[in-house]
Amino acid sequence: MAEETRILVVDDELVVIKSAERVLKSEGFQIEGALGGREAILKMEQGNYDLVFTDLKMPEVDGITLIRWIKKSRPNIGIVIITGYPSQETMKEAIELGIIDYVPKPFTPSVLLDVTKRAVQWAEGRKPAEEKGAEEFPPSMAAELDRVIREYRHRPGCLIPVLQRAQEIVGYLPPVVQKRIARGLNMPEAEVHSVVSFYSFFTMKPRGDHNVRVCLGTACYVRGIEGVLDKIKGKLKIDIGETTEDKKFSIEGVRCLGACGLAPVIMIDQETYGAMTPAKALSIISEYGGPAFSAAPSEEDIETVAKQEG
Amino acid sequence: MGNIRSHLMLCAGTGCVASGTAKVRIALENELAKKGLSEEIKIVMTGCNGYCAEGPVMAVYPDEVFYQKVTVEEVPTLVEEHFLKGRPYEKLMFREPEKKTAIPGMKDIPFFKHQVLRVLRNKGLIDPEKIEEYIARDGYQAAAKALTEMTPEQIIATVKDSGLRGRGGAGFSTGLKWEFASKVPSEVKFMLCNGDEGDPGAFMDRSVMEADPHSVIEGMIIGARAIGANYGYIYVRAEYPLAVKRLRLAIDQATEAGLLGKNILDSGFDFELDIYLGAGAFVCGEETALMRSIEGKRGMPRPRPPFPAVKGLWDKPSVLNNVETLAQISPIILNGAEWYRSLGTEKSAGTKVFALTGAVNNVGLVEVPMGIPLRTIIYDIGGGIKKGKKFKSVQLGGPSGGCIPEHLLDIPVTYEDIVATGAIVGSGGMVVMDDSTCMVGTAKFFLEFTADESCGKCTPCRVGTKILLDMLTDITEGKGKEEDIATLEDLGRDIISTSLCGLGQTAPNPVLSTIRYFKDEYESHIRDKWCKAGVCRDLTMFWIDEKLCKACGACLRACPSKAIVGEKKVPHKVIQELCVKCRTCYETCKFKSIKILPAGFEGDPYELIEKTAAGAKEEK
Numbered sequence: 001m002a003e004e005t006r007i008l009v010v011d012d013e014l015v016v017i018k019s020a021e022r023v024l025k026s027e028g029f030q031i032e033g034a035l036g037g038r039e040a041i042l043k044m045e046q047g048n049y050d051l052v053f054t055d056l057k058m059p060e061v062d063g064i065t066l067i068r069w070i071k072k073s074r075p076n077i078g079i080v081i082i083t084g085y086p087s088q089e090t091m092k093e094a095i096e097l098g099i100i101d102y103v104p105k106p107f108t109p110s111v112l113l114d115v116t117k118r119a120v121q122w123a124e125g126r127k128p129a130e131e132k133g134a135e136e137f138p139p140s141m142a143a144e145l146d147r148v149i150r151e152y153r154h155r156p157g158c159l160i161p162v163l164q165r166a167q168e169i170v171g172y173l174p175p176v177v178q179k180r181i182a183r184g185l186n187m188p189e190a191e192v193h194s195v196v197s198f199y200s201f202f203t204m205k206p207r208g209d210h211n212v213r214v215c216l217g218t219a220c221y222v223r224g225i226e227g228v229l230d231k232i233k234g235k236l237k238i239d240i241g242e243t244t245e246d247k248k249f250s251i252e253g254v255r256c257l258g259a260c261g262l263a264p265v266i267m268i269d270q271e272t273y274g275a276m277t278p279a280k281a282l283s284i285i286s287e288y289g290g291p292a293f294s295a296a297p298s299e300e301d302i303e304t305v306a307k308q309e310g
Numbered sequence: 311m312g313n314i315r316s317h318l319m320l321c322a323g324t325g326c327v328a329s330g331t332a333k334v335r336i337a338l339e340n341e342l343a344k345k346g347l348s349e350e351i352k353i354v355m356t357g358c359n360g361y362c363a364e365g366p367v368m369a370v371y372p373d374e375v376f377y378q379k380v381t382v383e384e385v386p387t388l389v390e391e392h393f394l395k396g397r398p399y400e401k402l403m404f405r406e407p408e409k410k411t412a413i414p415g416m417k418d419i420p421f422f423k424h425q426v427l428r429v430l431r432n433k434g435l436i437d438p439e440k441i442e443e444y445i446a447r448d449g450y451q452a453a454a455k456a457l458t459e460m461t462p463e464q465i466i467a468t469v470k471d472s473g474l475r476g477r478g479g480a481g482f483s484t485g486l487k488w489e490f491a492s493k494v495p496s497e498v499k500f501m502l503c504n505g506d507e508g509d510p511g512a513f514m515d516r517s518v519m520e521a522d523p524h525s526v527i528e529g530m531i532i533g534a535r536a537i538g539a540n541y542g543y544i545y546v547r548a549e550y551p552l553a554v555k556r557l558r559l560a561i562d563q564a565t566e567a568g569l570l571g572k573n574i575l576d577s578g579f580d581f582e583l584d585i586y587l588g589a590g591a592f593v594c595g596e597e598t599a600l601m602r603s604i605e606g607k608r609g610m611p612r613p614r615p616p617f618p619a620v621k622g623l624w625d626k627p628s629v630l631n632n633v634e635t636l637a638q639i640s641p642i643i644l645n646g647a648e649w650y651r652s653l654g655t656e657k658s659a660g661t662k663v664f665a666l667t668g669a670v671n672n673v674g675l676v677e678v679p680m681g682i683p684l685r686t687i688i689y690d691i692g693g694g695i696k697k698g699k700k701f702k703s704v705q706l707g708g709p710s711g712g713c714i715p716e717h718l719l720d721i722p723v724t725y726e727d728i729v730a731t732g733a734i735v736g737s738g739g740m741v742v743m744d745d746s747t748c749m750v751g752t753a754k755f756f757l758e759f760t761a762d763e764s765c766g767k768c769t770p771c772r773v774g775t776k777i778l779l780d781m782l783t784d785i786t787e788g789k790g791k792e793e794d795i796a797t798l799e800d801l802g803r804d805i806i807s808t809s810l811c812g813l814g815q816t817a818p819n820p821v822l823s824t825i826r827y828f829k830d831e832y833e834s835h836i837r838d839k840w841c842k843a844g845v846c847r848d849l850t851m852f853w854i855d856e857k858l859c860k861a862c863g864a865c866l867r868a869c870p871s872k873a874i875v876g877e878k879k880v881p882h883k884v885i886q887e888l889c890v891k892c893r894t895c896y897e898t899c900k901f902k903s904i905k906i907l908p909a910g911f912e913g914d915p916y917e918l919i920e921k922t923a924a925g926a927k928e929e930k
């Protein structure tokens with residue numbers, strides 16, 4: 001892991017940069033130096049770093065200003081402070097801005113290594129989570145979600161309606177969403193999760209643009225839904241509860257759609273389709289932008305029709 | 311408004327919408343406009359008619375002509391024939407499967423003829439999205455009567471005397487339930503409606519909520535008045551978007567009309583009603599679980615007592631009634647208990663709605679007086695078994711119910727008589743199965759459901775249903791053991807006696823009832839490795855009887871895996887190694903020359919067939 005970690009050491013004294021380099025390079029880290037805040041910002045504009053080690057007291061652009069800039073523009077970079085004279089106030093400010101750790105100056109190689117390793121762990125644990133979270137959950141959705149939470153917060157028994165709305169907004173209920181709801185409704189995350197995992201309406205996996213619900217009720221069973229389901233699964237190459245790679249379709253098995261008179265039934269998004277045969281199901285799915293499907297009935301279709309009509 | 315000559319009642323229930331009602335409506339509007347008939351003929355979008363399979367369906371009033379499978383292509387001819395030339399269009403009329411004569415009148419169609427509509431009184435007659443139309447059909451008169459002329463005690467006495475029993479499954483007296491809750495002193499009480507119709511194969515509650523949402527609301531107002539509740543919730547499945555939409559609209563309209571909210575009809579009685587969307591858990595049909603769910607928690611049942619009438623939602627006295635029960639209330643209040651009792655039996659009064667589906671010719675919603683024989687429902691209303699196949703069993707009560715065999719078809723449909731067979735009336739799902747259904751497979755299907763839906767609170771239910779399912783799976787895969795049947799029965803009885811709620815207490819019913827009536831099928835699966843229905847692939851071999859084969863080539867062409875060989879005039883043969891056991895050939899052969907044998911059978915097939923036939927005769 002060490003060789004992939006790029007660290008920028010920022011100090012107005014070259015000797016600090018050099019000594020840090022000596023200690024960390026032998027451990028396989030990639031080290032670069034900057035002799036002040038301005039140079040550091042310019043370097044970060046051009047290259048990627050995982051960690052920044054910075055002095056606080058520097059001429060022109062000082063450490064606190066640099067930390068502020070990093071937090072705003074490069075929030076994924078972890079920050080460690082190296083300082084000889086930590087004043088309580090600046091340290092407090094730095095901690096509030098969110099630093100990982102600090103190294104006293106002068107430092108021994110072992111202290112520097114120790115802190116670096118911890119910082120690397122932090123950066124590794126944090127980065128993917130943050131990136132993924134950001135991808136799954138854009139700020140506009142977060143704002144909408146917070147609005148829903150505020151709207152329902154004071155109603156008794158509001159958790160399930162909030163979860164239903166949240167799933168409408170985000171499409172599914174990943175841990176970040178559950179966490180946000182737990183915080184917003186002031187209840188333990190475990191409680192939110194217990195409810196999400198209990199009800200089949202809630203899903204923790206992302207669904208496709210179009211959700212194909214296949215009715216597995218008795219009437220549909222008696223009239224051959226299994227053959228239809230098999231064909232849909234085969235065509236989309238996914239199983240129940242999964243989403244296609246292009247995120248277009250997902251398949252869900254539901255207990256009964258209450259349209260037994262039309263059995264076998266499938267439902268795509270909010271539309272119900274009855275009297276399904278494999279051929280009909282596939283051609284409807286292709287209308288939704290699914291894999292192309294020729295209308296000529298295949299032999300398997302004849303089989304299912306024969307089964308249904310006896 | 312000009313003189314409206316005819317009303318076109320076009321069904322806009324979930325079923326017909328799926329069959330294309332919207333397109334038909336546009337086509338009708340255009341066609342009527344083109345012919346200059348828009349002023350004279352009015353199209354009304356109604357709720358579910360119940361005859362979903364033949365949708366989109368449409369009734370023309372006052373002529374009372376019923377059309378089915380109306381398509382956009384047929385609309386011009388239909389309008390031309392019926393409305394310009396004045397002769398009903400036969401092509402779209404109902405035809406009896408055998409006789410082929412067209413029947414124009416809805417009342418004469420067997421599917422409708424035997425029904426008595428009380429719950430479904432407004433189906434197909436009103437636009438469910440317009441409160442005025444409900445009111446025009448005596449809607450909210452019962453609520454007015456109950457609120458302004460009757461005391462809560464009188465309401466309860468009337469409902470009690472009517473003999474109405476909960477239509478959700480258990481069949482508890484509705485009047486008694488109300489009486490219990492009314493006697494508990496409390497500032498806050500709740501009136502709840504259970505629209506979490508979870509039984510696979512049942513859709514009467516969806517239909518009522520879609521076709522006549524105000525009838526449910528009116529029942530709730532009356533119930534709330536009787537028990538003294540000022541707040542109510544309708545708990546509906548999120549899978550029923552149309553029902554949710556129409557209920558929301560109905561609540562808004564009723565609130566605007568002063569039928570919900572503060573000081574209803576100047577009676578001083580307040581009732582606020584809201585909708586709560588279920589999140590897909592079968593166990594939430596159980597009352598204590600449903601209340602937990604409204605509280606925003608995992609819907610798990612709790613022991614009773616205390617009963618919800620004492621401690622229900624948020625620990626306040628609460629009454630939960632099923633959609634269909636509530637829809638029965640207003641006619642009872644208007645017409646009295648005696649009127650209600652005029653149909654049905656002593657202990658099972660009034661009518662019950664069933665969702666008739668499966669292997670019958672006419673599928674759909676049927677409302678019949680309690681006490682009529684099952685046979686009437688299946689053969690007269692349902693039109694018998696599809697494609698002239700043989701009846702095998704009718705499944706009642708969904709995953710909590712059981713399978714009833716042919717020799718019991720003449721028993722009357724009442725709560726007690728059905729329970730005696732090992733099934734339950736339940737919410738009214740009625741799935742008919744023909745002889746191509748494997749009963750072990752059916753039991754397995756239901757156990758898959760209950761094992762999945764068990765909430766996990768009680769170990770016997772959580773683990774027990776899984777063990778039942780595993781054993782049934784083994785049996786269908788040819789791994790069954792002789793002692794399995796006894797174990798299934800023992801374990802089933804243990805689960806029933808040690809589970810807390812209705813789910814566990816009824817989950818083994820499908821297994822127990824199929825063992826009771828179809829034990830021979832279990833035995834042939836286990837002993838002979840033979841699924842006689844040809845459903846369990848590991849226990850089936852398709853074999854062509856050369857003496858019966860006419861070498862027509864039908865099966866040969868239909869076989870998807872090209873496992874059948876033969877030529878003209880040479881009897882065909884199934885190459886077992888290639889056969890995928892899809893049954894296609896069996897269903898295709900017109901000469902019944904394809905026989906189902908045990909998998910890997912090596913003896914003389916003729917001998918086996920003869921022996922089986924002799925055995926069957928002896929049994930009879």
